[in-house]
Structure formats: structure tokens, C-alpha cells
Amino acid sequence: MKEFKVLIIGAGPGGISMAAEARAAGICKEDVMVFDKASEHSYVIRSLYPEKKMVTANFKGIKAVCHGAMCLPDTDKEGTISYMDKVIESAGINVQYNEEVQKVKAIGNSIDPLFEIQTSSGKYRSMIVIVAIGVFGKPNKPSYTLPIQLRKKIHFDVNSFQAENENILVVGGGDSASEYAQYLAEFGNRLSLSYRRDSLLRMNPVNKESALLLEENDQLEILWSSNINEISVLENGKPVVHFEEDKYATKEYDRVVYALGGSTPENFLSTIGIEFVEKALEVDDNHEAKIKGLFVAGDLASGKKGGSIVAAFNSSRVVMSHICYSYIECYKKDERLKFDYHTLHFIDSEGKENLDV
Numbered sequence: 001m002k003e004f005k006v007l008i009i010g011a012g013p014g015g016i017s018m019a020a021e022a023r024a025a026g027i028c029k030e031d032v033m034v035f036d037k038a039s040e041h042s043y044v045i046r047s048l049y050p051e052k053k054m055v056t057a058n059f060k061g062i063k064a065v066c067h068g069a070m071c072l073p074d075t076d077k078e079g080t081i082s083y084m085d086k087v088i089e090s091a092g093i094n095v096q097y098n099e100e101v102q103k104v105k106a107i108g109n110s111i112d113p114l115f116e117i118q119t120s121s122g123k124y125r126s127m128i129v130i131v132a133i134g135v136f137g138k139p140n141k142p143s144y145t146l147p148i149q150l151r152k153k154i155h156f157d158v159n160s161f162q163a164e165n166e167n168i169l170v171v172g173g174g175d176s177a178s179e180y181a182q183y184l185a186e187f188g189n190r191l192s193l194s195y196r197r198d199s200l201l202r203m204n205p206v207n208k209e210s211a212l213l214l215e216e217n218d219q220l221e222i223l224w225s226s227n228i229n230e231i232s233v234l235e236n237g238k239p240v241v242h243f244e245e246d247k248y249a250t251k252e253y254d255r256v257v258y259a260l261g262g263s264t265p266e267n268f269l270s271t272i273g274i275e276f277v278e279k280a281l282e283v284d285d286n287h288e289a290k291i292k293g294l295f296v297a298g299d300l301a302s303g304k305k306g307g308s309i310v311a312a313f314n315s316s317r318v319v320m321s322h323i324c325y326s327y328i329e330c331y332k333k334d335e336r337l338k339f340d341y342h343t344l345h346f347i348d349s350e351g352k353e354n355l356d357v
């Protein structure tokens, strides 16, 4: 059975930065393995971000100050994916794609942790396991039932369909809702945004301004303080949206796109021994679960407030520092390396390239 020192579940920003941290801590590449159930890394970014989306480093107002090996300035979707590609290559990160982790069983003790990991293709052992599976496994759905006949007209992302000159209702009030509207407006679609509040408090300033600009240019109608209570199907196969508020008439659209965020894959987490207490994951400040040697990184480490790419990178530094402190002898006890964004090499605290890793 193959054995690793550090095994990471998920190859998104959390998982890749976790592997980069392990490499920056001097752990050799054969001892670090990342598994992802998708066929490529950054699956969520590839599948949920609209093309040409601006990727803001201070997403959701989370400060974009990087503490760890990886860092990203404001860029676009392609720039983000290409940065991750380069880190994987330059840092020598092993990623096993199309392999879903199904079970993690602790077989060690609190001083010498050891885990047995069952994937869709085999069994492995690892001293440390980090779960970085994000929160977008399942997109949040509305509480009312969506008619099955509308499955090709109701969406939870903007990459699974193509629409031009259509009437589309976007539901939600966060950054994704604004980004979906901006993307769909580029194809001449006429957009409405249904949001239950009377101001766009949850959007970052760029997305808020963009949404309000679309409204000003008559490309977007914002249905403030609106709540949908039903969606039915017309004979022509289109969705009809019924609102709770009398001021909004029942209306036919070509499509409805939900941007309601995602929900943590609770079942998987509780199966592997990470429990929820009052809707928050039961992990300590180092993102370590009650089972020693088992950690979370990325969005799972951000808690209820939600995460960002830079927050995911930073969470991996916290986890790695604790691993070096408690379990694995790392490169230098008090000094961690950074991954230089421009030269794509690890550098030390004085900015000198370090080629030992």
C-alpha cells in the first residue's frame, strides 16, 4: 500500500496551496499527494466562474494580505488557473485526478497519527490528511420545488448553457449574482435580478458598481426586496416566476439562474470524523479536527463567513506551520519559504531563491 506523509483531498486553491506549503517546508515531492475527483485542478473555478471574470483578491471584502507560500493579485479566470498550473509544475506537486476520496480512517494515535484512505481506485496510508474539498459540492437550492420539466431552463452556474438575447432572471445578491449578470449581459440578454434585500450589501464594491451600472444602462432590472414563492412551467416549456410580493407581477422568463452559494458536504465530513457544532466545523485555531493529524484547509477553514482564494492560501500556511510544529520535521523550524509570483521559485525571508526544495 502506498504511504505518504501528507495527503490532501481536493485540488482547488486550498489543496494546491497546501501541497505548495508542504513543498516549501521541505517535504519531498514523493511524500505529498493531492487527490481530486475531477479531471483537472481548480474544478470550481473552471466550472462556476464566468469566462473573462475578474478575479478579485479581496473577494467578499476579505483582506488580500498573503501570509503563506502562494499569493495572487487581482487577475482573471485564465490568470488564476495558469498561476495554479505553474505552481503545480514548478513546485513539483503530485496530483492524482479522477480519484475521489471516499473514506478516511484514523489508525494511529494522537502523537503518531496515521490514516488509511479509501479512494475510488485504491487504498493509501498517510501520516497527515488535509481535507480541502470546498463548499461548492452542492449548490444551494431554493426551498420551493423546481419543476423537473425546467431542468434545461434552470441553472446553478453560467457555464452549462449558452444564451443570447434572452430574458433571464438571476436569483441572489452576492458577488456571484453580479458576476453572472455581467457575463450574461455581454451576450445581449435582458436581465432581472431577484434579491430579497433592499441594498446590495453582500457584494464587493466592484461587483456592486457593475450591477448598478447595468441597471443604469437598462441592461438589468433589480427586483429589490423580492421573494419567489413558486416557479411553474408554461405550455411553451418556459419558466413562470411567482413572487410573494404583490408589487411584482408573475412573469415568464427564458431562463432562471440561481446564485445562492454552496453547502458544505456535511455527510462526507462527518463520515471521516469532522463534526459540526451549531453549523460550524469542530476544528481548532490551527484548523485541526478532534482526530489529531486531520485538518481542513481552504473554504472549509473559513467558517460561516465564507472564503476566498487568498484566504484559502493563508489557511494552508496556518495548517502547515502546525504540522511542522507538532508532527513532521520541516526544512527550517522557524522559517517558511514563499513562492515568488514572478520567478515561480521558492524564496527565503530575505528574498533569496531557494533551490533546495
Ligand SMILES: Cc1cc2nc3c(=O)[nH]c(=O)nc-3n(C[C@H](O)[C@H](O)[C@H](O)COP(=O)(O)OP(=O)(O)OC[C@H]3O[C@@H](n4cnc5c(N)ncnc54)[C@H](O)[C@@H]3O)c2cc1C
Pocket (backbone or CB within 6 Å): 009, 010, 011, 012, 013, 014, 015, 035, 036, 037, 038, 041, 042, 043, 044, 045, 048, 049, 050, 054, 055, 056, 057, 058, 059, 099, 100, 101, 102, 132, 133, 134, 135, 136, 137, 175, 176, 179, 268, 297, 298, 299, 300, 307, 308, 309, 310, 312
Ligand atoms: C462564482 C464564484 C466566484 C468567485 N469569485 C472569487 C473571486 O473573485 N476571488 C476570490 O478570491 N474568490 C472567489 N470565489 C471563491 C473561491 O473560488 C473559493 O474561496 C475557493 O475556490 C475555495 O477553494 P477550496 O480549495 O477551498 O475549494 P474548491 O475551489 O471548492 O475546491 C475543492 C476541490 O475539491 C474537489 N473534491 C471535492 N470532494 C472531493 C473528494 N471527495 N475527493 C477528491 N476531490 C474532491 C473538487 O473537485 C474541487 O476541485 C468565487 C466563488 C464562486 C463560486
